[in-house]
Structure formats: structure tokens, C-alpha cells
Amino acid sequence: MDARDLEGFFTTPGAIDPEDHLILDYEMECVGDPREAAAHLCSEQSTAQWRRVGVDEDLRPRFGAKVMELEVLERRERPSYPLEQGPQGAVHACRVRIAHPHENFGPRLPNLLSAVCGEGPFFTPGVPLIKLMDIHFPGRFLSHFQGPQFGVQGLRQRLNAFHRPIFFGVIKPNIGLPPDAFSEIGHEAWMGGLDIAKDDEMLADPAWSPLAERCRHLGAARREAEAATGDPKIYLANITDEVDRLVELHDLAVERGANAVMVNALPVGLSAVRMLRRHARVPLVAHFPFIAAFSRLPRYGIHSRVMTRLQRLAGYDVIIMPGFGPRMMTSEAEVLANVRACLEPMGDLRPALPVPGGSDSAATLEGVYQRLGTVDFGFIPGRGVFGHPQGPRAGAASLRQAWDAIAAGVPVRTHAKKHEALARALEAFSG
Amino acid sequence: MDARDLEGFFTTPGAIDPEDHLILDYEMECVGDPREAAAHLCSEQSTAQWRRVGVDEDLRPRFGAKVMELEVLERRERPSYPLEQGPQGAVHACRVRIAHPHENFGPRLPNLLSAVCGEGPFFTPGVPLIKLMDIHFPGRFLSHFQGPQFGVQGLRQRLNAFHRPIFFGVIKPNIGLPPDAFSEIGHEAWMGGLDIAKDDEMLADPAWSPLAERCRHLGAARREAEAATGDPKIYLANITDEVDRLVELHDLAVERGANAVMVNALPVGLSAVRMLRRHARVPLVAHFPFIAAFSRLPRYGIHSRVMTRLQRLAGYDVIIMPGFGPRMMTSEAEVLANVRACLEPMGDLRPALPVPGGSDSAATLEGVYQRLGTVDFGFIPGRGVFGHPQGPRAGAASLRQAWDAIAAGVPVRTHAKKHEALARALEAFSG
Structure with a gap:
């Protein structure tokens, strides 16, 4: 991912409609540049490839998950838990807040889980350890659910x-x-x-x-x-x-x-x-x-x-x-x-x-x-x-x-x- | 659990009918006596209380999960992954093989998961870390499942x-x-x-x-x-x-x-x-x-x-x-x-x-x-x-x-x- 690719996965709170997005709070440990890791985290959970070969298009503005906040907490000499296979060197512990467009999957629990806890977040390049810490739903998404009856x-x-x-x-x-x-x-x-x-x-x-x-x-x-x-x-x-x-x-x-x-x-x-x-x-x-x-x-x-x-x-x-x-x-x-x-x-x-x-x-x-x-x-x-x-x-x-x-x-x-x-x-x- | 209580959760391969049991392989890190931890692991996933107050009975012979093999791999100064709450001192890393009577729940996937990956194994006293490594099904259990159609x-x-x-x-x-x-x-x-x-x-x-x-x-x-x-x-x-x-x-x-x-x-x-x-x-x-x-x-x-x-x-x-x-x-x-x-x-x-x-x-x-x-x-x-x-x-x-x-x-x-x-x-x- 080059610098311009990366920009497509960042946004600011004012730039998106909050009713159209879930807010996802992750903590992760990443090797290399935290901004690049955060962009990959967005790409992998949404538009992993955002254009066809030979077509001038960009699917990210509408369908891409985007970084709203990124905070580097500390540098650690190695990931908190050693893996049998995966990055082993120094990592940055980061907190990242992502806006994920829910029209990517709609008000369906299995599809929600597939996006926010699926292959995307857990197989992001350079991110051996990640935890989904919280999730926030806008009213537009919640309105499709009955919730508790009593x-x-x-x-x-x-x-x-x-x-x-x-x-x-x-x-x-x-x-x-x-x-x-x-x-x-x-x-x-x-x-x-x-x-x-x-x-x-x-x-x-x-x-x-x-x-x-x-x-x-x-x-x-x-x-x-x-x-x-x-x-x-x-x-x-x-x-x-x-x-x-x-x-x-x-x-x-x-x-x-x-x-x-x-x-x-x-x-x-x-x-x-x-x-x-x-x-x-x-x-x-x-x-x-x-x-x-x-x-x-x-x-x-x-x-x-x-x-x-x-x-x-x-x-x-x-x-x-x-x-x-x-x-x-x-x-x-x-x-x-x-x-x-x-x-x-x-x-x-x-x-x-x-x-x-x-x-x-x-x-x-x-x-x-x-x-x-x-x-x-x-x-x-x-x-x-x-x-x-x-x-x-x-x-x-x-x-x-x-x-x-x-x-x-x-x-x-x-x-x-x-x-x-x-x-x-x-x-x-x-x- | 006293020494006699503990005995009720151990068996030998020849003493049980293999067609009546799932075989579960766990690896765990436990504080204290590994035999006691293994017995608790069985108790928690089956008969957590095996007699009524005031009644002379023992539900374990038929319904208790039982340790078939227990191997202490090594002593570690602390659990491999530190927890925010839970045992922090020296642990023994162990491999334990358990026979679990499948009549406890029958050939149903949600009930199987509830028993072998549920509250029991993951909240066993003295066992902060555990991993279910493998599971083996006898023909009597498998015969209830269709498996792949093609x-x-x-x-x-x-x-x-x-x-x-x-x-x-x-x-x-x-x-x-x-x-x-x-x-x-x-x-x-x-x-x-x-x-x-x-x-x-x-x-x-x-x-x-x-x-x-x-x-x-x-x-x-x-x-x-x-x-x-x-x-x-x-x-x-x-x-x-x-x-x-x-x-x-x-x-x-x-x-x-x-x-x-x-x-x-x-x-x-x-x-x-x-x-x-x-x-x-x-x-x-x-x-x-x-x-x-x-x-x-x-x-x-x-x-x-x-x-x-x-x-x-x-x-x-x-x-x-x-x-x-x-x-x-x-x-x-x-x-x-x-x-x-x-x-x-x-x-x-x-x-x-x-x-x-x-x-x-x-x-x-x-x-x-x-x-x-x-x-x-x-x-x-x-x-x-x-x-x-x-x-x-x-x-x-x-x-x-x-x-x-x-x-x-x-x-x-x-x-x-x-x-x-x-x-x-x-x-x-x-x-």
C-alpha cells in the first residue's frame, strides 16, 4: 500500500454520516508503521481490492472502512503473546477507532460478525495481535432489531x-x-x-x-x-x-x-x-x-x-x-x-x-x-x-x-x- | 475437593466403554496440584455437584467426565499470558486426556460445545489458561450425523x-x-x-x-x-x-x-x-x-x-x-x-x-x-x-x-x- 492508497482509508468524524456507520474500537500490536497497519485493518475488513484491473474506479469512498482515530500507546520489544508463526519483532501497541459502513452487510448478525471479527481484522498484514474492544451502533442500524421483549x-x-x-x-x-x-x-x-x-x-x-x-x-x-x-x-x-x-x-x-x-x-x-x-x-x-x-x-x-x-x-x-x-x-x-x-x-x-x-x-x-x-x-x-x-x-x-x-x-x-x-x-x- | 472426591474423576482406558465417551485433549497451565486441577476440570464440565444434601448418592460413575491421562510437561514461573484477574504464580503446564460421557448431552452440536468449550473448562479453579487441542468421536456418536453430502x-x-x-x-x-x-x-x-x-x-x-x-x-x-x-x-x-x-x-x-x-x-x-x-x-x-x-x-x-x-x-x-x-x-x-x-x-x-x-x-x-x-x-x-x-x-x-x-x-x-x-x-x- 503506497501513501496515496493509505489516505483512502482515513477520515475525520465530521466527514462521515454517523447513522451510516458502526464505530469499532480495536486495540492492536503492529509491526512497522501504525498508520499503514490501521489502513490495512480497514482494507481487509471492507474493500480488500478497491478497483478492477484496467478500470479507473475507487470503491473506497462509499464502501471502505475508515480510520477515525489512531493512538500509539507504546512500543514493545515483542508481541505480548508469542505466536508460532507471525511477526516476532518490536511492535507498537495502538488504539484505533474505525467507522465501518453498515450497508456493506446490512442488519444481519452473522454478516456483522463476519466483518468485524472475521478474516479481515484477524489476518491484517503486520498485526499479529488484535482485540475488538467495543462496538457502537447508530439508531439506523438498531432500528432493525427487536431487542429484549420484556x-x-x-x-x-x-x-x-x-x-x-x-x-x-x-x-x-x-x-x-x-x-x-x-x-x-x-x-x-x-x-x-x-x-x-x-x-x-x-x-x-x-x-x-x-x-x-x-x-x-x-x-x-x-x-x-x-x-x-x-x-x-x-x-x-x-x-x-x-x-x-x-x-x-x-x-x-x-x-x-x-x-x-x-x-x-x-x-x-x-x-x-x-x-x-x-x-x-x-x-x-x-x-x-x-x-x-x-x-x-x-x-x-x-x-x-x-x-x-x-x-x-x-x-x-x-x-x-x-x-x-x-x-x-x-x-x-x-x-x-x-x-x-x-x-x-x-x-x-x-x-x-x-x-x-x-x-x-x-x-x-x-x-x-x-x-x-x-x-x-x-x-x-x-x-x-x-x-x-x-x-x-x-x-x-x-x-x-x-x-x-x-x-x-x-x-x-x-x-x-x-x-x-x-x-x-x-x-x-x-x- | 478431598483425596476421595478426587479419585471419582479418574479412570483407566480399560475401565470405560469407548463408544459411550468423547475423548478430549486439553493443554492447561494450573496452579497447585495438577491432579486436583485435572479432577476439577472434569467436575466442572460434568457433575459439578454429584450428590444432593442429605442423600447418599454419587452421580459420578455414570455422568462424570474422567481423567484418562495426565502428563506434567513443565513448571513455569508464571502463566504464559498474564491475566488481569486470576492466578499469577508458578504453574504446571500439563496435557490431560479426558473421557466425557456423551449421554450427558446427546448428539447435538450446541450442547457438545457447551460441555467441552463452555463454562466448565474455561472456569476451572486453579486453571487460568487452557486450550482444547483435539476431540475424538466414537462411531456411536458420529452415526447421528450426516456429514458431507458430496x-x-x-x-x-x-x-x-x-x-x-x-x-x-x-x-x-x-x-x-x-x-x-x-x-x-x-x-x-x-x-x-x-x-x-x-x-x-x-x-x-x-x-x-x-x-x-x-x-x-x-x-x-x-x-x-x-x-x-x-x-x-x-x-x-x-x-x-x-x-x-x-x-x-x-x-x-x-x-x-x-x-x-x-x-x-x-x-x-x-x-x-x-x-x-x-x-x-x-x-x-x-x-x-x-x-x-x-x-x-x-x-x-x-x-x-x-x-x-x-x-x-x-x-x-x-x-x-x-x-x-x-x-x-x-x-x-x-x-x-x-x-x-x-x-x-x-x-x-x-x-x-x-x-x-x-x-x-x-x-x-x-x-x-x-x-x-x-x-x-x-x-x-x-x-x-x-x-x-x-x-x-x-x-x-x-x-x-x-x-x-x-x-x-x-x-x-x-x-x-x-x-x-x-x-x-x-x-x-x-x-
């Missing part, structure tokens, strides 16, 4: 649960129990105060726990718990399966008694979720398998916040994500970025409920709440409810007791002196 | 092309041309000897080049080229789009004149490909956007070979993948592993045609052929055909001339002395 407020209304977190529990043992035994422990947890009892992300429709039968059992148990407590409850069934079964399994699950469904977002594909959203009559819940494989490392891959935005775009009402604490190997800043991506304004799309999870229990609730600074979140223990020494009813009660203390401004440990379920939870799960 | 031999028969590589070309300019201009250069390339002219992975169904219109133009151009040359030709249309349009777009494309379709595997999702496979009447071709985001780094993520195997399982006849050379930042060993994963025996599934690509031209054909040691591959230049100084007809001819030389055992440079298209290609694209 959102945070719709879910609260269904549960008649306001001004507090929503209490989820992952029924455990997660794998191997027959539907009747599985529903018994779900029932116990609802009786103790859980809002939403859910299937593990690995439990779907196996021969030893067919979804239809499980939903029938859990549906009956849910209605019993609703009658006994006077509170609405949700059984969240995992319908993750082959794409062409999703609609059918949604119907089957809802008919049998599930009143929300979970679909593992990346394993099924975001586009399949968007398809299901058009059909769904109950809240859609996302789980996060696969995402860590490309989001954990600070300097390569795709930031999890991008996936959170795309899950909201696809139409999820609830997004389960890795939460706080060393166990989840996710920085506090990243968790908070994902929570914000659920709740902050995004065109006309409703907010999704963020559910940061990982080894939670009554002992961690206050810390999570304080870090988030909002009650608009879901709290999702597994063992913290179903591994409680007194069983799942006490496990669920321990969460509600912990919240009562927090809401009243009473130290949780003080409150525990008069509430045994909470006391036993703190004993079993602290530190 | 495979290598079926594709050869359709093209009447035997004992040589299949010559693909990515029509360029890839983005921005209207269908008539786009089809003219495709036609030129077929006339020069190309077998398969294809859409770029970023060109799908945009307003400025509607798929229906493009297929109509390219279909007519293809038939003209077939009549003129006497050889069957393929127009490979990219129908990558939202999942619920794939079947409709397949029909539309084929009706208008496409005789193979491409679907970007990961952006659409492997399950959607399996759905399309049940319906498809023409060969299905995979492209690789998104895969590098989790496969490039040697010590984290998922090896691309796993994705190649899954693409074949989903039913692709042709798998385009990053090829040789520094540009593609993929080691020779990795390219060869992916080629083998296409061609080697896999239950009753047909082989898929491997197409390793990246900046290829007549100048690189001999090197690719020599590295592969087989003619069962596709060769896929973009600029090497459509950026040839004499235009696409000469670009395509230069590939066939290069192959004529290789097949005859004549040095390509010698052959170029009497073949101008080849001579100009070597001049333009060498080194």
Missing part, C-alpha cells in the same frame, strides 16, 4: 419483585438427576424464597431427563410453590439444542410449565436467538459458554462487552455473565462494563437484566450489590442455594435474609444472629 | 476434475461492485480455467448487490463459460445470513444459477449449518471468520482442528481455512492438522475438501502442493486471479499453467518461458 421491568412485573435484586438458583446436582428428584429440590428452593429456579447450562434434553418431562414436573412444583407462598415464581428451562428445534422446544417447555427459557448464546449462535425472539412468549435468558475462549486475554480476541451488546441486540431479556471474584478470572472493570452494556441506553431497545455469577451465596451478596451500585441485577448461586448444609429451602432463605439485612442497613453478620439459615450460609460459604 | 469425490464428479487440485477464485473487488460487473470478471476467470468462482465471505445479500440478482447474472455467465469451454463450472454464492433465511436463500440461489453455497460457519453457528445440510441440494462450503479469535494463541482457546472436525460433522463438503505462509499467522503443523482432519477417516462420514488459503497465486501453488503431499485440496487465490496484471482470464490461466508444469515434472519457471500468463503472475506475485 426487559428488566417486564421481568420484575412477572415476578412482582421490585426495588431488589432478582434471586436465581442453578438447581444442583446439575447433571444426572431424574426429573422428579430434580423438581423436588427446585420446589424447596422456591419455598425458601427463590424467584427463579433454573437448569444448569449443560442440562438440556437428554434421555435421562427429557425436557418435556422435566418441565411437567417443575411446572407443577412451581405452581404449588406459587400457591403456597403467594408469590409468582419462574422455572427457567434450558432449551439449548440444535437450531431447528428451538421454536418447538420453546413451545413444548412453555406448554408444560416453564415460564422462561435459556439458550446458550454462542453455542447456538446469536442469529438463532434472534429467530427465537420473534416467536418467544416468555423471557429469554442467555448463558455464556464459549465466550471466555476469545475474551479472557487482555490483548487478543474480542472483549466480552461486545458479546453482551450483541446478546441484547439479539433479544435476550436476561444475560448471565462471569461475575466478581478470583474464581471467574474476570476483572472488576470487565464485569462492570458488561453490566453497563445491559442497562445503558441503546437506541429504543429495552435494558436486559445483568446476572454476574460465579460461586455466589449469601456471603457474597452485599459485595456484589456494593460493586454494582444498583438493584437491577440478578444474583445466581448454585451451591450457595443447593449445597446449603440445611438444604435448598434454607439456602434460598439465606439469600433473602441477607438482602433484608442489606436493605435495612443492618450488618449481615448481625442479622445472622437471629436467622439460622443465614448464619449457616455464612459459616459454610464465607472465605 | 465430499471430495462428489465435488470432483460435478466438476469432472480428477487427479489435480480444484481451482477456486475469490472474485475481487470483493465488496462494492454491482452484479453485472461482478459477473463479468467471474466469467473471465472461468474462461481462463477456474473451476469455482466465488463470493467473498463478506459479500452476502446487500441492497447494492442483491443475492437473487447476483445469482442470476453469475448463473448465466457460468452456463456461457461451460458451453464455451466444455467444462463444468461452479458459481459459489455466499448465502451467509440470519439463520431463518438460510434455507430460503439456498433455494433462491440455486434456482437462479448458483451450484454451491457458502456459509460462514461460526458467525452463523454450526447447528444452523447442520440444519441447512438436511435441506441442501448443492455442495456446502465453509469459510473461517471468527475462528482465529479463539484459535491463534498456542496456549489458550480452542485449536482450529477441533473446529475443522466440527465443520465436517455439521455437513460441509468444502472447508476453507487459513493456509501456509507468514501472512496467515498459522504454523505449518496447524495447517496440516486441519487438512488431515478433513481427509482422514471419521466414522462413515465422507471426507471434506480442505482449502488452505491466503495470498495465493501461481507462484505459491507448487509449495502448497509439496507441503500437502496430495492433490485432494482446493487452491483459492483472490488477487492472484483477479489482480493479475492481464486480468482475471490470464490470472486463472496462470494457475492451470503452473499446475501443468507441476504435473509434468517441469520447473514452473521453465514452463513460464512459453506461457505468458504464468510468466506475468510469477513476476507480479513472487516474494
Whole structure:
């Protein structure tokens, strides 16, 4: 690429129509001239060859992705992560903001992914390491998407649960129990105060726990718990399966008694979720398998916040994500970025409920709440409810007791002196 | 996990029925005792809690994933890639082979991915870095999958092309041309000897080049080229789009004149490909956007070979993948592993045609052929055909001339002395 070629891939914020472009924030480590690497990054993700041989034309003004900002952060002696094949010498770490014309592909999730996380960005000459850090959509693009059907407020209304977190529990043992035994422990947890009892992300429709039968059992148990407590409850069934079964399994699950469904977002594909959203009559819940494989490392891959935005775009009402604490190997800043991506304004799309999870229990609730600074979140223990020494009813009660203390401004440990379920939870799960 | 808990997650090859298990090869870096980390890795991907509170039971013998082999490779002072949050001290690099009971999820791609690349493996306590290196399927699992409909031999028969590589070309300019201009250069390339002219992975169904219109133009151009040359030709249309349009777009494309379709595997999702496979009447071709985001780094993520195997399982006849050379930042060993994963025996599934690509031209054909040691591959230049100084007809001819030389055992440079298209290609694209 010569100097004139390069110019065709640069622009200024005032020179383009923001409604016609996605804004992409990448961080990259490049060998050689950062301006040339940034131009290649644009070329590779759009008009890799911008004229025919023998024709005087230039397809870049309309179709080229273009650099809006380029900042060189530092020089490093070698790429942060050594590759088996690729540039090995000194690199510049850069931040680059790109405007990508969305008419190149239209409001389609697979084509969006192909452009912004595809061969282009990841095989740019001179760029061994790159991470897509964020993505911003103009209203003109967003208007083609439904987004969440219920959102945070719709879910609260269904549960008649306001001004507090929503209490989820992952029924455990997660794998191997027959539907009747599985529903018994779900029932116990609802009786103790859980809002939403859910299937593990690995439990779907196996021969030893067919979804239809499980939903029938859990549906009956849910209605019993609703009658006994006077509170609405949700059984969240995992319908993750082959794409062409999703609609059918949604119907089957809802008919049998599930009143929300979970679909593992990346394993099924975001586009399949968007398809299901058009059909769904109950809240859609996302789980996060696969995402860590490309989001954990600070300097390569795709930031999890991008996936959170795309899950909201696809139409999820609830997004389960890795939460706080060393166990989840996710920085506090990243968790908070994902929570914000659920709740902050995004065109006309409703907010999704963020559910940061990982080894939670009554002992961690206050810390999570304080870090988030909002009650608009879901709290999702597994063992913290179903591994409680007194069983799942006490496990669920321990969460509600912990919240009562927090809401009243009473130290949780003080409150525990008069509430045994909470006391036993703190004993079993602290530190 | 205490010593007795740990034992429940170990087995020996003779103690399990191989037909009931997937075999998973991971490499990981773990803090603390490698045996404990390996047991956690099994627990997290299967029975994370294997008994109810107050019930004397053990779900592990039937449902637990189990360590078959564990090899400590070396001790490292710190993890190979520093994380923002997670273990930072000394680690052991280990290789671990796990038997995972497939009745936990059944023959479903999203549920398979959720188990083997999901929260379990990537959030195992004490394991900051892990890579799924390979996966092996028993016949009992494979028998539920159709795999490729045509495979290598079926594709050869359709093209009447035997004992040589299949010559693909990515029509360029890839983005921005209207269908008539786009089809003219495709036609030129077929006339020069190309077998398969294809859409770029970023060109799908945009307003400025509607798929229906493009297929109509390219279909007519293809038939003209077939009549003129006497050889069957393929127009490979990219129908990558939202999942619920794939079947409709397949029909539309084929009706208008496409005789193979491409679907970007990961952006659409492997399950959607399996759905399309049940319906498809023409060969299905995979492209690789998104895969590098989790496969490039040697010590984290998922090896691309796993994705190649899954693409074949989903039913692709042709798998385009990053090829040789520094540009593609993929080691020779990795390219060869992916080629083998296409061609080697896999239950009753047909082989898929491997197409390793990246900046290829007549100048690189001999090197690719020599590295592969087989003619069962596709060769896929973009600029090497459509950026040839004499235009696409000469670009395509230069590939066939290069192959004529290789097949005859004549040095390509010698052959170029009497073949101008080849001579100009070597001049333009060498080194």
C-alpha cells in the first residue's frame, strides 16, 4: 500500500454520516508503521481490492472502512503473546477507532460478525495481535432489531419483585438427576424464597431427563410453590439444542410449565436467538459458554462487552455473565462494563437484566450489590442455594435474609444472629 | 475437593466403554496440584455437584467426565499470558486426556460445545489458561450425523476434475461492485480455467448487490463459460445470513444459477449449518471468520482442528481455512492438522475438501502442493486471479499453467518461458 492508497482509508468524524456507520474500537500490536497497519485493518475488513484491473474506479469512498482515530500507546520489544508463526519483532501497541459502513452487510448478525471479527481484522498484514474492544451502533442500524421483549421491568412485573435484586438458583446436582428428584429440590428452593429456579447450562434434553418431562414436573412444583407462598415464581428451562428445534422446544417447555427459557448464546449462535425472539412468549435468558475462549486475554480476541451488546441486540431479556471474584478470572472493570452494556441506553431497545455469577451465596451478596451500585441485577448461586448444609429451602432463605439485612442497613453478620439459615450460609460459604 | 472426591474423576482406558465417551485433549497451565486441577476440570464440565444434601448418592460413575491421562510437561514461573484477574504464580503446564460421557448431552452440536468449550473448562479453579487441542468421536456418536453430502469425490464428479487440485477464485473487488460487473470478471476467470468462482465471505445479500440478482447474472455467465469451454463450472454464492433465511436463500440461489453455497460457519453457528445440510441440494462450503479469535494463541482457546472436525460433522463438503505462509499467522503443523482432519477417516462420514488459503497465486501453488503431499485440496487465490496484471482470464490461466508444469515434472519457471500468463503472475506475485 503506497501513501496515496493509505489516505483512502482515513477520515475525520465530521466527514462521515454517523447513522451510516458502526464505530469499532480495536486495540492492536503492529509491526512497522501504525498508520499503514490501521489502513490495512480497514482494507481487509471492507474493500480488500478497491478497483478492477484496467478500470479507473475507487470503491473506497462509499464502501471502505475508515480510520477515525489512531493512538500509539507504546512500543514493545515483542508481541505480548508469542505466536508460532507471525511477526516476532518490536511492535507498537495502538488504539484505533474505525467507522465501518453498515450497508456493506446490512442488519444481519452473522454478516456483522463476519466483518468485524472475521478474516479481515484477524489476518491484517503486520498485526499479529488484535482485540475488538467495543462496538457502537447508530439508531439506523438498531432500528432493525427487536431487542429484549420484556426487559428488566417486564421481568420484575412477572415476578412482582421490585426495588431488589432478582434471586436465581442453578438447581444442583446439575447433571444426572431424574426429573422428579430434580423438581423436588427446585420446589424447596422456591419455598425458601427463590424467584427463579433454573437448569444448569449443560442440562438440556437428554434421555435421562427429557425436557418435556422435566418441565411437567417443575411446572407443577412451581405452581404449588406459587400457591403456597403467594408469590409468582419462574422455572427457567434450558432449551439449548440444535437450531431447528428451538421454536418447538420453546413451545413444548412453555406448554408444560416453564415460564422462561435459556439458550446458550454462542453455542447456538446469536442469529438463532434472534429467530427465537420473534416467536418467544416468555423471557429469554442467555448463558455464556464459549465466550471466555476469545475474551479472557487482555490483548487478543474480542472483549466480552461486545458479546453482551450483541446478546441484547439479539433479544435476550436476561444475560448471565462471569461475575466478581478470583474464581471467574474476570476483572472488576470487565464485569462492570458488561453490566453497563445491559442497562445503558441503546437506541429504543429495552435494558436486559445483568446476572454476574460465579460461586455466589449469601456471603457474597452485599459485595456484589456494593460493586454494582444498583438493584437491577440478578444474583445466581448454585451451591450457595443447593449445597446449603440445611438444604435448598434454607439456602434460598439465606439469600433473602441477607438482602433484608442489606436493605435495612443492618450488618449481615448481625442479622445472622437471629436467622439460622443465614448464619449457616455464612459459616459454610464465607472465605 | 478431598483425596476421595478426587479419585471419582479418574479412570483407566480399560475401565470405560469407548463408544459411550468423547475423548478430549486439553493443554492447561494450573496452579497447585495438577491432579486436583485435572479432577476439577472434569467436575466442572460434568457433575459439578454429584450428590444432593442429605442423600447418599454419587452421580459420578455414570455422568462424570474422567481423567484418562495426565502428563506434567513443565513448571513455569508464571502463566504464559498474564491475566488481569486470576492466578499469577508458578504453574504446571500439563496435557490431560479426558473421557466425557456423551449421554450427558446427546448428539447435538450446541450442547457438545457447551460441555467441552463452555463454562466448565474455561472456569476451572486453579486453571487460568487452557486450550482444547483435539476431540475424538466414537462411531456411536458420529452415526447421528450426516456429514458431507458430496465430499471430495462428489465435488470432483460435478466438476469432472480428477487427479489435480480444484481451482477456486475469490472474485475481487470483493465488496462494492454491482452484479453485472461482478459477473463479468467471474466469467473471465472461468474462461481462463477456474473451476469455482466465488463470493467473498463478506459479500452476502446487500441492497447494492442483491443475492437473487447476483445469482442470476453469475448463473448465466457460468452456463456461457461451460458451453464455451466444455467444462463444468461452479458459481459459489455466499448465502451467509440470519439463520431463518438460510434455507430460503439456498433455494433462491440455486434456482437462479448458483451450484454451491457458502456459509460462514461460526458467525452463523454450526447447528444452523447442520440444519441447512438436511435441506441442501448443492455442495456446502465453509469459510473461517471468527475462528482465529479463539484459535491463534498456542496456549489458550480452542485449536482450529477441533473446529475443522466440527465443520465436517455439521455437513460441509468444502472447508476453507487459513493456509501456509507468514501472512496467515498459522504454523505449518496447524495447517496440516486441519487438512488431515478433513481427509482422514471419521466414522462413515465422507471426507471434506480442505482449502488452505491466503495470498495465493501461481507462484505459491507448487509449495502448497509439496507441503500437502496430495492433490485432494482446493487452491483459492483472490488477487492472484483477479489482480493479475492481464486480468482475471490470464490470472486463472496462470494457475492451470503452473499446475501443468507441476504435473509434468517441469520447473514452473521453465514452463513460464512459453506461457505468458504464468510468466506475468510469477513476476507480479513472487516474494
